[in-house]
Amino acid sequence: MASIIVPANPSESRAGRFGVYGGRYVPETLVAALDELEHAYDEAKADAAFQAELSSLLKDYAGRPTPLYFAKRLTESLGGAKIYLKREDLLHTGAHKINNALGQGLLAKRMGKKRVIAETGAGQHGVATATVCALLGLECVVYMGDVDMERQDLNVKRMRLLGAEVRGVSSGSKTLKDAISEAMRDWVTNVRTTYYLLGSALGAHPYPTMVRDFHRVISKELKQQILKKEGRLPTAIIACVGGGSNAIGAFYEFIGDRQVRLIGVEAGGRGRALGEHAARFQGGAPGVLQGTFSYVLQDEDGQIALTHSVSAGLDYASIGPEHAALHDSGRAEYVSCDDAAALDAVVKLARTEGILPALESAHAVAEAIRIAPALAPSDILVVNLSGRGDKDMGILARELKL
């Protein structure tokens, strides 16, 4: 049991701070559950048997390691830096989300929780959670905004097929933010029996740290693979950032390698006005949303702003607290890419490489397409291709008039 220490200033509070960001801002009812989770995670992390079971599932069930693929035709068509793709899209269930879902699913089982709840935006985390719950024999309830249920209908049906109950959320913007609030309401009500399997590097401590740790495997593999293929570190790593789980996973092992640029790509949506995008570093301000202190898109009264992105997975008003710290320290750069550029990137990657990226991941592809031509052929860009685009066929058919 952690001791109750009131710190001299908030940045000196307990673990779970990234610079001044992070922390734990939740209703009191949840604090004991977060302490229990933190304790259980610390134990599991140090337990060789737990790590071995997770590694085995990541390899044989999820399909790790994922390839690092040289996108030769994309590179040639842009005429600049070499572009590599880290193929998280090839994982079971179609996105990086399975890394964390397996880790936390095993943790839930270890903690003796029989009921798992999750939120989802694009549905990839929901599908990953439903999958892991099926695998481990756990009851699964997924909260999803009504808007997202409509635009990611295929994933709703996948979750149901896997045995999960999908509960629509009709409050607020009816997207990821509202799904998280509803999941937290469920957790606060059923806290004694339920495990909340949060899907991004967000929320109250220990989630941002734990989720990052489960995705750290991305950058561990990536570092070995690029050294093997190129004999040196890349010029830049590019990843899309919604809550920020795939990006922090892809960045983490390179944070100490100062020569490697870390580029996070936020959703620029359809305009620069508040409500038209989800670029927290362009118009957001530090604040508290859903348990953590980070950059938040909000109005001058501290009410959380509506957001827009063509990709449900990036459509969120806040960002993981570790990204806020990396932003402020200048270690990572954050740019944005609008809906149109993301859609163009889908087409470009599909037609040069035969790879259909998720709309979320397409934001990172778009940034590579934007900056590659001005770089030298000796430069290396690695795009973390966090998910595949099958789930987006409805939107793509409509937007691209297929």
Add this chain to the structure above:
Amino acid sequence: MPIRFDHKPGLVVYLTAGDPSLDATREIAIAAIDAGADVIELGVPFSDPLADGPIVQRASERALARGTRLRDVLALAREIRAARPRAGLVIFSYLNPILRYGLHRFADEAAATGVDGVLATDMIVEEAAEYLAEMGRVNLAPIFLAAPTSPDARLEAIAKYSKGFVYAISRVGVTGTQQSVASDAATLVERIRRYTRLPVAVGFGISNAEHVAQVAEFADAAVIGSAIVELVERATRENGAETAPGAVARFIKGLGLRDAALAR
């Protein structure tokens, strides 16, 4: 003036400020005080009230749709304080509107309105150093929530840093009405009392005279939120906002509160 409970049990009434309008909230608060409320919690509407059930969520949405801002709630508090100098007044808010306003500025301005305390739903004791310093600087009572899930070490810290009263959450879950008072509540209050002589108020799901009578057996005060917010919603919808103060006053008079001096 310190928060005091003149009734047995004491009554804390939560109102979502600005629902159905700021003027209506003022009249409802005054009617509630005159009918027996010892403390009014003025709820600052928030876009993402994750600790609240559907009733308070709806009220917050209506208040925000009318453009209710934190500074309006502070102005409202000043009006209620002027009209009823002896009543307890607490600002009840999620953290983000306060942070955006500026903690220092908020503390100054809240104190200047004459409110007695502040309850920030998503502020827990571990994160509260700066918040406590600001509350202390302007002599506002920080009120923390204690939950049935809080272990003893947390209850001790919550009791230590709370002023005015300790708010005991009767059951796990979000705000809302319910059939009966959970058995969790009495146990929690007993555990809290090991660490403090402050009054303990019990809230979440307290909806009627029967619940209030149950709470009276083990706690100093009952907090009624959703039941009154729902009453305001219904009275406004069915008979107009001007009928809400009367409806709330009748509801409170039916709760069976007794004057604490006579009760002794």
